Amino acid sequence: MTTAAHEAPIRTPLLSRRWRLFLGHSLAYLVMSALAFVFMVPLFWMLSTSLKSRWEVFAWPPQWIPVPAHWENFRLIFERVPLWRYAGNTVILVIGNLIGQLFAVPLVAYAFARLRFPGRNTLFFLMIATMMIPYQVTMIPLFTIFQRLGLVNTYVPLILPAFFGGPFFIFLMHQYIKTLPRDLDDAARIDGAGTWAILYQIILPLCRPPMTIVVVYTFWFTWNDFLHPLIYLNDISKFTIQLGLAMFRGRFDVEWNLLMAATLLAVLPLLIVYFFAQRHLIGGIASVGLKG
Amino acid sequence: MQPKKATRREFLRMSGLAVAGMAMATCAQPAPAPIQAPAAPAATSVPPTAAPAVKKPVTIQWWTVPSEEFSEEAQRKLVDAFHAAQNDVRVEISVLPENGFSEKMTTTLGAGEGAPDVSFFWTDAWLPQALDLAPWIARDKFDTGQYIKGFFDTHSQYKGTTVTLPLGVGANFVMYNVKVFDEAKVPYPDMSPDATEWLQMIVKLNDPAKKRWGGDRPRGPYRAIWLNFGARMYSDDGKTVEGYLNGPGSVAAYEWLWDLVQTNATPTPADIELLGTQGTGPVDLFMAGRLATATLNQGHMLNAMKAGLPFGIVREPGPTGKPRHVNSWSLAVGIWKGTKEPEAAWTFLKFWAGPEGQKFLMENGNLFPSIRSVLNQYPKADLPHVKAFFQILEDNPVRAITVRGWSNSGILNAVKDLWDNINLGKIKREEIKPALDKAVPAAQKALDEARAKVGL
Numbered sequence: 170m171t172t173a174a175h176e177a178p179i180r181t182p183l184l185s186r187r188w189r190l191f192l193g194h195s196l197a198y199l200v201m202s203a204l205a206f207v208f209m210v211p212l213f214w215m216l217s218t219s220l221k222s223r224w225e226v227f228a229w230p231p232q233w234i235p236v237p238a239h240w241e242n243f244r245l246i247f248e249r250v251p252l253w254r255y256a257g258n259t260v261i262l263v264i265g266n267l268i269g270q271l272f273a274v275p276l277v278a279y280a281f282a283r284l285r286f287p288g289r290n291t292l293f294f295l296m297i298a299t300m301m302i303p304y305q306v307t308m309i310p311l312f313t314i315f316q317r318l319g320l321v322n323t324y325v326p327l328i329l330p331a332f333f334g335g336p337f338f339i340f341l342m343h344q345y346i347k348t349l350p351r352d353l354d355d356a357a358r359i360d361g362a363g364t365w366a367i368l369y370q371i372i373l374p375l376c377r378p379p380m381t382i383v384v385v386y387t388f389w390f391t392w393n394d395f396l397h398p399l400i401y402l403n404d405i406s407k408f409t410i411q412l413g414l415a416m417f418r419g420r421f422d423v424e425w426n427l428l429m430a431a432t433l434l435a436v437l438p439l440l441i442v443y444f445f446a447q448r449h450l451i452g453g454i455a456s457v458g459l460k461g
Numbered sequence: 462m463q464p465k466k467a468t469r470r471e472f473l474r475m476s477g478l479a480v481a482g483m484a485m486a487t488c489a490q491p492a493p494a495p496i497q498a499p500a501a502p503a504a505t506s507v508p509p510t511a512a513p514a515v516k517k518p519v520t521i522q523w524w525t526v527p528s529e530e531f532s533e534e535a536q537r538k539l540v541d542a543f544h545a546a547q548n549d550v551r552v553e554i555s556v557l558p559e560n561g562f563s564e565k566m567t568t569t570l571g572a573g574e575g576a577p578d579v580s581f582f583w584t585d586a587w588l589p590q591a592l593d594l595a596p597w598i599a600r601d602k603f604d605t606g607q608y609i610k611g612f613f614d615t616h617s618q619y620k621g622t623t624v625t626l627p628l629g630v631g632a633n634f635v636m637y638n639v640k641v642f643d644e645a646k647v648p649y650p651d652m653s654p655d656a657t658e659w660l661q662m663i664v665k666l667n668d669p670a671k672k673r674w675g676g677d678r679p680r681g682p683y684r685a686i687w688l689n690f691g692a693r694m695y696s697d698d699g700k701t702v703e704g705y706l707n708g709p710g711s712v713a714a715y716e717w718l719w720d721l722v723q724t725n726a727t728p729t730p731a732d733i734e735l736l737g738t739q740g741t742g743p744v745d746l747f748m749a750g751r752l753a754t755a756t757l758n759q760g761h762m763l764n765a766m767k768a769g770l771p772f773g774i775v776r777e778p779g780p781t782g783k784p785r786h787v788n789s790w791s792l793a794v795g796i797w798k799g800t801k802e803p804e805a806a807w808t809f810l811k812f813w814a815g816p817e818g819q820k821f822l823m824e825n826g827n828l829f830p831s832i833r834s835v836l837n838q839y840p841k842a843d844l845p846h847v848k849a850f851f852q853i854l855e856d857n858p859v860r861a862i863t864v865r866g867w868s869n870s871g872i873l874n875a876v877k878d879l880w881d882n883i884n885l886g887k888i889k890r891e892e893i894k895p896a897l898d899k900a901v902p903a904a905q906k907a908l909d910e911a912r913a914k915v916g917l
Binding site for chain 2: 223225227230308309313316317321395396399403405415420421422
């Protein structure tokens, strides 16, 4: 075999390494650009629709760049629905939910990951099992509880559950904490740190990736939540952005142009959050996934 | 590092205390709303004898939705008008998104708590939760005869009693786009179009190059077109399927659908799924000129009028010489039977669905009232399409034949495959009758079960 290998002619590549790299990168960029274009089409359609008159939306052939552009749609949406107010209401809910999740999730996850107590595994299993229960099953009992507490038509039912921690987030953080060496805890304990200090001064600073996921997903879930605010809020002045968007759907038809204009504005905060958090988010998911 | 002496046990204890504290704080919210008994029929069990003197203003909750027929603004003005008319009842209005109203109502009615005092009851499944209005109607001698008969009889009754009042009227009809007809040089259809001629007409209007269809397809069997063909699901006594579901009328209607599909002048179910956007009819395609004709309703008509689109209105097609039918409806409005304030709720319901409220919504919105004397005052009654709409309202209502106090869904399920196969072009025309014959046993079983469920 060694002889045969020696006898084989030395093949010189058709292209130099530099060219191969150039072509490889070009191809990768081409594919990624094509994919990016495909993913951008709905966003562009949304923008295009938001600038059309009401009945141009389904015209054939489709007008990707409407002439004339109906910029007044962006004014009309605020005349039709108090979107600023609804956005403000939603921000209150987002902040409340973020505080709740960031308070509860590390506590519970740390307890499950590090502390030993009777029934820990059973409780953890039960908590995981709650993720399997469809919301429709708990919707009416939860409504009954909050109604009897006199909390319907307040933001409390929309914020309070976050203070008990989302099971998905707890699971995520639990898996992440388990990957951190216990030696860190032990070293801190030898230095005299108590459980709280270990959690808040040693573990949490290392949990940036999963915490980013908690923040972004909580923001995302809360911002996009339609059903919970719908069920718990009666007063129109307390409505959220998603309920506001639903107001553009009538009984008999949908004002697509206005709905798309409003939706475009409604997704902007999500895009901004994602833009700033994407590095941590992708890194977080990858690290949790790899180490978990 | 600061020394912290908390042990794990202490940590767990403090975590537990924190959670308990939050729970207690939650429970300690001030002034909780009074607990209502789940769906307590208290209001129904005490038939009112006389209108009691109201001591102080009572506040009730009214849930509604905005619509082409009654905007949010018009309904808020209605509340103002109601407040101006009397001092005993205050109404707190919640204008909810139409998309989601059903979920909210279903949740609160299912919970037996938190439902509004007065609202729409447009889903049959909610009717058991509606207050029996018969004693109130009798006490106040409320004139139910003022409502257009077909609409009161078929939309307000549940288990032999009146549980709702009919607000407004609506109906399906065919709208045709005048510009498309002119462009294709096709004469406008007759007021009562013949089913066979209809097929020829939509073929002429079809233009694949412009992605334009001549017409749409029916959205289900045993509606107006089926009944126009003389089709029935079962016998008049509601006991027998054989000879009706597979009778000549049914076969003819399904064969007409088969012919319609084969014209290739209608959007496929997939097209409609993608472009139809609303279950109430492909209004977007019609308004964009991509459907020359479409089965729509009075809400769509109002939108077309607002957009200034030239259009006309005719009945849904049927065989010439046979009586015509119409899918018509009214919005059922009622009182939740768990209400704590039935008297106040009745006061408002009477106003909302009575002549004053419907007239107000007609004049300040676009409601077509279900009360004949008010409908006769409709301000735009001279417009040709409004006239046509009023004419169609007089046809035989489909509900009068198909609504029998039990669910027909099992029977329709028995013929669902046939419907799908025709729409997908997967069945030959001559296979329709055998397919209906084959569906009869399952349909008969479904009918028997549906009747048994309501004690028949």
